[in-house]
Amino acid sequence: TGTTRPQRLLRAVQERATRGDSESVIAAIDHFCRHQEWAMNVGDEKGFILDSVVSEVSPQTALELGTYCGYSTVRIARLLPPGGHLITLEFNPNYAAVARQVIAWAGLEDMVQVVEGASGDWIPHLREHFGIESFDFVFLDHWKELYLPDIKLLEECGLLRKGTVLLADNVVCPGTPDYLEYVRKSQSYESHYFGSHLEYTRAEDGLEKSVYLG
Numbered sequence: 320t321g322t323t324r325p326q327r328l329l330r331a332v333q334e335r336a337t338r339g340d341s342e343s344v345i346a347a348i349d350h351f352c353r354h355q356e357w358a359m360n361v362g363d364e365k366g367f368i369l370d371s372v373v374s375e376v377s378p379q380t381a382l383e384l385g386t387y388c389g390y391s392t393v394r395i396a397r398l399l400p401p402g403g404h405l406i407t408l409e410f411n412p413n414y415a416a417v418a419r420q421v422i423a424w425a426g427l428e429d430m431v432q433v434v435e436g437a438s439g440d441w442i443p444h445l446r447e448h449f450g451i452e453s454f455d456f457v458f459l460d461h462w463k464e465l466y467l468p469d470i471k472l473l474e475e476c477g478l479l480r481k482g483t484v485l486l487a488d489n490v491v492c493p494g495t496p497d498y499l500e501y502v503r504k505s506q507s508y509e510s511h512y513f514g515s516h517l518e519y520t521r522a523e524d525g526l527e528k529s530v531y532l533g
């Protein structure tokens with residue numbers, strides 16, 4: 320039993336990035352994925368779009384579904400305003416362990432809470448557990464068939480408010496057809512597609528930004 324890809328990604332961060340420098344952590348992961356081993360991080364091209372949406376929203380409360388190695392967690396957390404906080408849900412304990420170390424290497428552990436468990440189990444308890452009234456921003460990047468059930472659950476739990484911004488990765492590749500149809504047809508959302516490419520490749524992919532209208 321050797322190392323896993325997330326463990327090799329973490330080692331690349333620890334060897335190449337400067338502790339406390341989130342930009343160098345992002346660059347180290349992008350370098351690893353482009354030159355060593357592809358991994359399913361949102362990547363630099365879609366990451367630039369993620370950055371612009373996070374900067375525009377400037378969220379006090381943010382939620383991420385699917386932490387994986389913490390790459391998008393670092394991209395989001397580094398742009399949070401003072402007092403801003405990001406909760407990221409990850410049900411694989413090995414991935415969560417790697418992500419915690421990546422986030423710590425970036426010096427962002429005070430703004431981020433990595434919560435281990437399934438999104439469907441945790442979403443109904445976020446208010447009581449973390450004192451969250453509602454989320455200003457949600458990034459979806461976990462199992463693609465769970466995007467739709469999870470935003471419906473967020474709606475039911477009253478965790479979305481007028482103006483909450485949802486940003487979904489991979490709406491083209493691997494694709495999230497039922498989610499896209501829902502947010503584009505529903506009167507409760509104003510949706511916009513940002514065309515891009517699958518991380519570290521030339522394949523088409525993109526992000527869907529959907530504003531909850533209440």
Ligand SMILES: Cc1ncnc2c1ncn2[C@@H]1O[C@H](/C=C/CNC(=O)c2cc(-c3ccc(F)cc3)cc(O)c2O)[C@@H](O)[C@H]1O
Nearest residue numbers: 359385387408409410411414436437438460461462492493
């Ligand atoms: C209910 C629940 N609760 C909590 N965590 C949960 C959870 N369900 C899953 N997770 C977690 O989230 C991540 C999973 C991410 C799934 N992402 C993708 O499958 C993905 C795939 C590609 C891809 C594209 C073309 C290819 F040829 C191959 C792969 C690109 C991507 O960007 C992806 O995101 C992973 O860390 C998993 O443990």
Ligand SMILES: [Mg+2]
Nearest residue numbers: 361460488489
């Ligand atoms: Mg993704």
